[in-house]
Amino acid sequence: MSVDPVVRPGTGAAVTLRPVTGARIHDGFWAARQRVNREVTIPLGGERVRDSGAFGNLRRAARGGSAEHRGKIFADSDVYKWLEALAWERGRREDDGLARSYAQASELVAAAQCADGYLHTHTQLTGRRRYSDLASSHELYCAGHLMQAAVAGRRATGDETLLRVAARFADHLAKDLPADAIDGHPEVEMGLAELHRETGVAAYLDLAARQVAARGRALIQLKGHHGPGYRQDRVPVAEATTVEGHAVRAMYLAAGAADVAVETSDLDLLAALGRQWRDMVATKTYLTGGLGSNWYGEAFGGHHELAPDTAYCETCAAIGSVQWSWRMLLATGDPAYADLVERTLCNAVLPGVSLDGEHFFYVNALRVRAGADPDDLRSPARGRQGWYGTACCPPNVMRLLSSLDHYLATCDADGVQLHLYAPGTVRAGGVLLEVETGYPWTGRVEVVVKETPGHPWTLAFRIPAWADAAGVDGRPAEPGGYHRVRRTWRPGDRVELDLGVRPRLTAAVPRLDVARGQVAVERGPLVYCLEQADHPGVIVDDLCLAAADLRDAGPVAGLPADVVPVTARGRAHVHREDDGGFPYRAAVAPHEPEHGGPVDLTFVPYHVWANRGAGPMTVWTPMHRP
Amino acid sequence: MSVDPVVRPGTGAAVTLRPVTGARIHDGFWAARQRVNREVTIPLGGERVRDSGAFGNLRRAARGGSAEHRGKIFADSDVYKWLEALAWERGRREDDGLARSYAQASELVAAAQCADGYLHTHTQLTGRRRYSDLASSHELYCAGHLMQAAVAGRRATGDETLLRVAARFADHLAKDLPADAIDGHPEVEMGLAELHRETGVAAYLDLAARQVAARGRALIQLKGHHGPGYRQDRVPVAEATTVEGHAVRAMYLAAGAADVAVETSDLDLLAALGRQWRDMVATKTYLTGGLGSNWYGEAFGGHHELAPDTAYCETCAAIGSVQWSWRMLLATGDPAYADLVERTLCNAVLPGVSLDGEHFFYVNALRVRAGADPDDLRSPARGRQGWYGTACCPPNVMRLLSSLDHYLATCDADGVQLHLYAPGTVRAGGVLLEVETGYPWTGRVEVVVKETPGHPWTLAFRIPAWADAAGVDGRPAEPGGYHRVRRTWRPGDRVELDLGVRPRLTAAVPRLDVARGQVAVERGPLVYCLEQADHPGVIVDDLCLAAADLRDAGPVAGLPADVVPVTARGRAHVHREDDGGFPYRAAVAPHEPEHGGPVDLTFVPYHVWANRGAGPMTVWTPMHRP
The missing domain is CATH 1.50.10.10 (Glycosyltransferase)
Structure with a gap:
């Protein structure tokens, strides 16, 4: 708990926040x-x-x-x-x-x-x-x-x-x-x-x-x-x-x-x-x-x-x-x-x-x-x-x-800012916090004040820009900033943050042409991907998303039990190996490739891909337009 | 006319076609x-x-x-x-x-x-x-x-x-x-x-x-x-x-x-x-x-x-x-x-x-x-x-x-094959051909037999795979093969090939995901592109094609007078420099970026790009979906 942090600005440094004097991850992700x-x-x-x-x-x-x-x-x-x-x-x-x-x-x-x-x-x-x-x-x-x-x-x-x-x-x-x-x-x-x-x-x-x-x-x-x-x-x-x-x-x-x-x-x-x-x-x-x-x-x-x-x-x-x-x-x-x-x-x-x-x-x-x-x-x-x-x-x-x-937390004269959410403890001067959470698999984060000075101070939660359904103690919290709770704390006080973790679809701005017509699945802070291991009988290269109804799913074989995959309805483009020739064809407007039957898509967190063998994988998936 | 060709298979070589003994480009492209x-x-x-x-x-x-x-x-x-x-x-x-x-x-x-x-x-x-x-x-x-x-x-x-x-x-x-x-x-x-x-x-x-x-x-x-x-x-x-x-x-x-x-x-x-x-x-x-x-x-x-x-x-x-x-x-x-x-x-x-x-x-x-x-x-x-x-x-x-x-032509025991079309002459044994054409800007190619042996032989024209409106002497010619004309030729005989050169839209097969949702303009054998020089006031990066009505256009300033540009109606995606942030956003299905007003698009042949200064350029252009 008393390890000095990896980055420790000098006392006169022009910084707004300072690293905490002790933070420790105990459990979880x-x-x-x-x-x-x-x-x-x-x-x-x-x-x-x-x-x-x-x-x-x-x-x-x-x-x-x-x-x-x-x-x-x-x-x-x-x-x-x-x-x-x-x-x-x-x-x-x-x-x-x-x-x-x-x-x-x-x-x-x-x-x-x-x-x-x-x-x-x-x-x-x-x-x-x-x-x-x-x-x-x-x-x-x-x-x-x-x-x-x-x-x-x-x-x-x-x-x-x-x-x-x-x-x-x-x-x-x-x-x-x-x-x-x-x-x-x-x-x-x-x-x-x-x-x-x-x-x-x-x-x-x-x-x-x-x-x-x-x-x-x-x-x-x-x-x-x-x-x-x-x-x-x-x-x-x-x-x-x-x-x-x-x-x-x-x-x-x-x-x-x-x-x-x-x-x-x-x-x-x-x-x-x-x-x-x-x-x-x-x-x-x-x-x-x-x-x-x-x-x-x-x-x-x-x-x-x-x-x-x-x-x-x-x-x-x-x-x-x-x-x-x-x-x-x-x-x-x-x-x-x-x-x-x-x-x-x-x-x-x-x-x-x-x-x-x-x-x-x-x-x-x-x-x-x-x-x-x-x-x-x-x-x-x-x-x-x-x-x-x-x-x-x-x-x-x-x-x-x-x-x-x-990297869990920082502090300033006003209090403590929590940046990463993991089960553990954060010590900043006279403040000791205990954090319990299943994040990033779930969005609920419980913070217990274990030690506190007697004067009021602010506990600030970073609300990620994606967290448009976040709340603190039941009140909405704005994404893309800090949600600040200022009070005179007592040992045993609890705050409940809910980051509203659920699967979502993400697209790129038009200038990002390499992702044009495609979407990515994200869930909380995690980017997901389609991996070959979960799609026998089709090639990941040919998959597209048929509907925006993303759902959390049960464990996937070969990955740790806490990993939450996301499923959705998809289709496979028809790729004809036998018409091999030049891969550029007369465009029929609106140009839409031929599709095969429905396919159940399973998205897994990108960071765990290639733990069940290497193979085709994609973060970006085309949207099927019926 | 008597220069031996750059590649000259030996007499016993396992080849189907042989280079001609003389071919000469005189004029044109x-x-x-x-x-x-x-x-x-x-x-x-x-x-x-x-x-x-x-x-x-x-x-x-x-x-x-x-x-x-x-x-x-x-x-x-x-x-x-x-x-x-x-x-x-x-x-x-x-x-x-x-x-x-x-x-x-x-x-x-x-x-x-x-x-x-x-x-x-x-x-x-x-x-x-x-x-x-x-x-x-x-x-x-x-x-x-x-x-x-x-x-x-x-x-x-x-x-x-x-x-x-x-x-x-x-x-x-x-x-x-x-x-x-x-x-x-x-x-x-x-x-x-x-x-x-x-x-x-x-x-x-x-x-x-x-x-x-x-x-x-x-x-x-x-x-x-x-x-x-x-x-x-x-x-x-x-x-x-x-x-x-x-x-x-x-x-x-x-x-x-x-x-x-x-x-x-x-x-x-x-x-x-x-x-x-x-x-x-x-x-x-x-x-x-x-x-x-x-x-x-x-x-x-x-x-x-x-x-x-x-x-x-x-x-x-x-x-x-x-x-x-x-x-x-x-x-x-x-x-x-x-x-x-x-x-x-x-x-x-x-x-x-x-x-x-x-x-x-x-x-x-x-x-x-x-x-x-x-x-x-x-x-x-x-x-x-x-x-x-x-x-x-x-x-x-x-x-x-x-x-x-x-590289203009080849020959075999049956006759002569024309592969590239350029104004000039082709000599193959006793055959001498004269070719007149404005190709690739126009599709018309006129071939005159200047010298010929007395026995029948075949004059074969390569019909490119893209030439779906080609014809020889008024009869349709199949694209993607040879159109063969066999007869006993006399000096002065003429054959008229029309390759049907006109602008067309090309798309890529689905596995070519980097071109997804985009089209390219081609015209005859030439691939076209959008170049910054022809689009003042907008950035090429933001342009998209609004309609498939491609038209040949008049000369473009700064390029040779024979270059045929292609125009079409387009629009520009709205790119907001001031909302700079992370370029990935929640996807709204169907995801379609915001568009500005109409833009006249000018496509020029890719091979002439960057002759009027360097700058943004693209061969692939997104199709706007209203």
């Missing part, structure tokens, strides 16, 4: 995933990181001199993200095994550090000149992950092993990093800002601010076909009106820039980030919250370029989006940021790991057709994989699930 | 583009190739020893493709300037060749071991282009400078290329087969056949994230049921395999290629004939993965498609292959070069939205560019336009 994360995924992650050679790199770097470097140039970051997950898990519940793993790995890291504080095993082992290829080397990227892991270690367990390493590295960077040297992959900005928050060292924040300010001036060497936008080096952050390029890089940069903006009270920078965020949400965000339309460059596309099948939607980009939105929420108090956090967590982060905790999606497409190309290991048609050569996503999911408790 | 190609594009190409350093590489290689190599690893191929264009142009009309350029460049090539016949300037100048990195080195790819250029030189002009170089290289390859050594980028197969046809050397065909047979057995080293499918090394050619991976590589391989199949009478291989072609047409071909859905890997996607905005549709892939389809046409006589040749030439190759001949598209997307990402030089939102760092497309267009005459 998220707790089940956290349990698997702790018991299965994190131990497996340790093995995979070891097998990838990343520990060996650290060991060889500790010995000094040139030697083989195994794996990717950014292999160190896998270790750091995994260590961060271990740290937050230890904070949630200490455990000898976790503590031992953490101690061993963090000592390896400490031993690998150069005498002057520098640490990047690829550079050390290959003898390449430091900072000579920052466009690709990921030296500062790895440093940023080290810093985040170090802060987690201190906040969750008090362990300072990594903090000393990170501080020495940051001291070195503050002193010796060439002016205008910026990393091709942002990340160090968030790391430096949080390390500053943890240590109070001003130089770390100054360096983070320099990194943000230098960006967008085409200082980074171009490589391959990519223009400067790929590395967010085309337009300065404070002038950009949209997000562009490699989606993970864009999100990490924006999150780090938000940290810098609030710590330096740079309200112009904050306003620019707000504009970019709104443009991203309006024109470059999938229904799932997923980001990145293009495999090429793992990048955002242009406005409204959101094809469901070729979506990249890297799991890491979704995590970066959560990090950015959370910082914007703290800065502004605007609950729209928390809406995106929830949507993204449920539908863009969570699909990244299987229910058994042993398999991972790198790419989270919204449609997989029959006959999808299987050549790339990341192809969603192949299902989740046990690991990847570039293994950024799995340990990123691990650290996020381990620190998810920190 | 294609002649205008050929004139610009000759007068502007080819001279400009020579300068660009020189500026890229490719001639300098040859010069330094001629001196021997290690030295700087400039440009891409496959820079030699730019020289060869440009030389091939020069050769065919010289065959069309000799010219001192062309002859001098050709002589200079071909002597440079000859001088750069190693004593043992090997030639690849990157390998020679860097000292890298030959064939040590065939996955990436493009050594055989360049060799293939050399061979094609050499054959063109001999056939068009009798010049044997390059033929000697190519034959010595091929002799070296036949003797010294390690068994199972295959190039990551197919091309040498076509080159070897044609060199065999030109020289009669059996070893060249044997080597081509070995290259085809070795492929698909995962012999090529994997690089980066790409699986073996990227380089067509996942499934043997004779077993594959579809095309996959890098689209240009796939097309060049298939075309070379077709050459091998007919020369070796390998009917199983030919049947496999036919299956792959039909699958490609049914599931992986854009309406334009463009190929390759993905920027990532410049590759085919899965079945029905044909998003218009993120389409790659590399100009080179379209050219490779023409090469493959033409070979399949010769092999089988099936006019469906010629249908795709025409569609692809008009709508996927021709957009690759501007009307002024000075600018080139690498990528040919079917939709460009407002706010498209401009970061990559290849982004169609930036319009055609003067050249590219990877300059495969521009000289490829040059050589195709220079040899386009060869």
Whole structure:
């Protein structure tokens, strides 16, 4: 309960909301995933990181001199993200095994550090000149992950092993990093800002601010076909009106820039980030919250370029989006940021790991057709994989699930704001709340005030924009904002929130032409999909919705019993394999394809798809017009 | 008139049709583009190739020893493709300037060749071991282009400078290329087969056949994230049921395999290629004939993965498609292959070069939205560019336009088949035909028999699948086949074909969900589009078609006077910039977006888009439902 949060703005920071001092998920939807994360995924992650050679790199770097470097140039970051997950898990519940793993790995890291504080095993082992290829080397990227892991270690367990390493590295960077040297992959900005928050060292924040300010001036060497936008080096952050390029890089940069903006009270920078965020949400965000339309460059596309099948939607980009939105929420108090956090967590982060905790999606497409190309290991048609050569996503999911408790609630001088609803407890100063709920499967959330100061304060509930039937204690609550209950609370007081969770149909604005004539099923914060496993005898590609009468249904075989599927009446377009030819025909207006007989459609939450084998799947379904 | 054709199957080859011995475009649609190609594009190409350093590489290689190599690893191929264009142009009309350029460049090539016949300037100048990195080195790819250029030189002009170089290289390859050594980028197969046809050397065909047979057995080293499918090394050619991976590589391989199949009478291989072609047409071909859905890997996607905005549709892939389809046409006589040749030439190759001949598209997307990402030089939102760092497309267009005459007609024992309709002459043995037409702007084609043998023979007209109102001499002609006129012809006999060119609406099959609810305008063989230049005051992204009453219209400012635009009544969806938020809303069934007032729509041929500035454009337009 006393773990300091993953993002902790300084006392003078220009924020509207502050993280609570303690929040803990005890049960329900998220707790089940956290349990698997702790018991299965994190131990497996340790093995995979070891097998990838990343520990060996650290060991060889500790010995000094040139030697083989195994794996990717950014292999160190896998270790750091995994260590961060271990740290937050230890904070949630200490455990000898976790503590031992953490101690061993963090000592390896400490031993690998150069005498002057520098640490990047690829550079050390290959003898390449430091900072000579920052466009690709990921030296500062790895440093940023080290810093985040170090802060987690201190906040969750008090362990300072990594903090000393990170501080020495940051001291070195503050002193010796060439002016205008910026990393091709942002990340160090968030790391430096949080390390500053943890240590109070001003130089770390100054360096983070320099990194943000230098960006967008085409200082980074171009490589391959990519223009400067790929590395967010085309337009300065404070002038950009949209997000562009490699989606993970864009999100990490924006999150780090938000940290810098609030710590330096740079309200112009904050306003620019707000504009970019709104443009991203309006024109470059999938229904799932997923980001990145293009495999090429793992990048955002242009406005409204959101094809469901070729979506990249890297799991890491979704995590970066959560990090950015959370910082914007703290800065502004605007609950729209928390809406995106929830949507993204449920539908863009969570699909990244299987229910058994042993398999991972790198790419989270919204449609997989029959006959999808299987050549790339990341192809969603192949299902989740046990690991990847570039293994950024799995340990990123691990650290996020381990620190998810920190995203439940915020506080300000007026009281406490609940953002995510999960069974658990929230401590904010003298307030202790207990939350009971079956959310997101049901909409009822019961909050009990366990401890309270004597003066009046406000308990605010985020009412998601979709929740048009929400109510608090029987009174209607406006969607898309906070419902505030202000009173002098007494221990034992209860408030009942009902978010009115029920299945609904969603359509896209006309400019989103790739979803034209189609609808998606959502239920509460969850986006649903049609999966091949539930539709024997037809191909998902051919299904359409025949009527808008969505109904909650009973459990589906092969999925956890609490998952609520949604059923509806559908039909299948007739696809004639035997008339194979050119798939473009004279249009008969109004053009309506031929339909077969009725089909019972079963929609399941998108985040659980591909847990019963891979196969065709779609989030968007055409509406049949009789 | 006596130029031997670009593809010339051997006398014993298993082909149904044979190329004619002479065909010449004199005027009209294609002649205008050929004139610009000759007068502007080819001279400009020579300068660009020189500026890229490719001639300098040859010069330094001629001196021997290690030295700087400039440009891409496959820079030699730019020289060869440009030389091939020069050769065919010289065959069309000799010219001192062309002859001098050709002589200079071909002597440079000859001088750069190693004593043992090997030639690849990157390998020679860097000292890298030959064939040590065939996955990436493009050594055989360049060799293939050399061979094609050499054959063109001999056939068009009798010049044997390059033929000697190519034959010595091929002799070296036949003797010294390690068994199972295959190039990551197919091309040498076509080159070897044609060199065999030109020289009669059996070893060249044997080597081509070995290259085809070795492929698909995962012999090529994997690089980066790409699986073996990227380089067509996942499934043997004779077993594959579809095309996959890098689209240009796939097309060049298939075309070379077709050459091998007919020369070796390998009917199983030919049947496999036919299956792959039909699958490609049914599931992986854009309406334009463009190929390759993905920027990532410049590759085919899965079945029905044909998003218009993120389409790659590399100009080179379209050219490779023409090469493959033409070979399949010769092999089988099936006019469906010629249908795709025409569609692809008009709508996927021709957009690759501007009307002024000075600018080139690498990528040919079917939709460009407002706010498209401009970061990559290849982004169609930036319009055609003067050249590219990877300059495969521009000289490829040059050589195709220079040899386009060869694709007009074929012959067999029964007579002559006309496939493309252009004003000009066709010579096939004792037959000489003169063709007059304003096609594709009008549908009328007049053919005059100028010379004829005394015995009866058949004049066959390809009736495109779209031509449902075609007639020959007033009698209806079935679309999607040949209309045959058999008689004893006399000089001066005339036949009048009318292809019934008029604007029409086309829709996609339901599985092509990215075009759902939308239609395209076509007119004759041309695909049309809506371009921003013709729609001031509205954004193309918001336009929809309100009625199916398409009409031919008068000339459009800024386009050649013969271009026939098509007009129709439309409307604009209302896009509210100010309600920016999340672009997904509760669906009201039937879901229909809000519309503004009427808009006059002007559709222009897709191949001329972006000649009046770049900007939003779409081939697919939603149908408004009142």
